[in-house]
């Protein structure tokens with residue numbers, strides 16, 4: 001047993017109450033709580049113009065469906081950072097596309113290096129996946145400018161950075177990470193900034209990509225079980241090769257209560273980072289990234 005735990009969950013009474021309320025409702029598969037969680041998450045990212053958000057089973061499937069929604073497949077290349085969790089690259093492999101690794105900036109900045117991305121672009125490059133490592137934004141200003149010029153899509157891996165933001169255009173306010181590229185993918189795994197146990201969110205501002213993501217999440221079916229249960233629909237068509245990547249109501253309820261504490265959790269993380277920096281600075285020869 002480790003003396004310092006890998007992650008330390010602090011579940012509050014409102015988390016327990018939220019889950020219990022759903023259990024009593026007798027509707028556990030994707031339904032109104034999931035829709036409420038999606039709307040609240042989207043508003044947290046951008047209160048003025050919220051993106052479309054879909055809650056999903058985890059961030060790995062969010063990345064997979066993002067690439068499928070962009071039409072990426074065999075013969076295509078997708079650039080991912082050399083330093084990330086394996087899921088970022090696996091999502092590319094699931095589609096049959098080729099993973100192309102680009103380096104990170106260096107030991108002081110663990111995010112994707114735009115110069116190396118440029119060096120790795122070929123006529124087959126269809127997308128890049130910047131990973132906002134440990135809550136730190138990639139150089140989105142340059143990545144967006146270069147990808148836009150070349151018609152290359154951006155799928156942001158925001159597993160580590162919900163509610164972090166950065167300035168992309170000098171004359172505009174900071175934008176939430178995940179809403180800057182074409183699609184943003186978030187993780188609610190247990191060691192993340194907020195958790196639903198397992199869970200994720202996929203967000204986009206493109207209506208046509210949103211519609212594809214909606215279908216891909218639930219078997220390519222035109223209606224949901226809840227629609228039919230409520231008598232809003234009596235049948236469905238299967239119009240695409242979809243997946244079962246849905247979230248359930250129990251996790252969505254937990255997600256809602258966790259989301260309400262996310263700004264405070266992020267602040268506490270920032271305080272812990274500051275403390276580590278202060279203490280570690282005294283150790284000669286030790287370099288702390290993102291200093």
Ligand SMILES: Cc1ncc(COP(=O)(O)O)c(C=O)c1O
Nearest residue numbers: 058059060085087159187188189
């Ligand atoms: C950078 C990054 N991307 C994706 C994932 C996958 O997230 P999930 O466990 O929700 O599938 C992780 C998980 O740790 C991660 O660190």
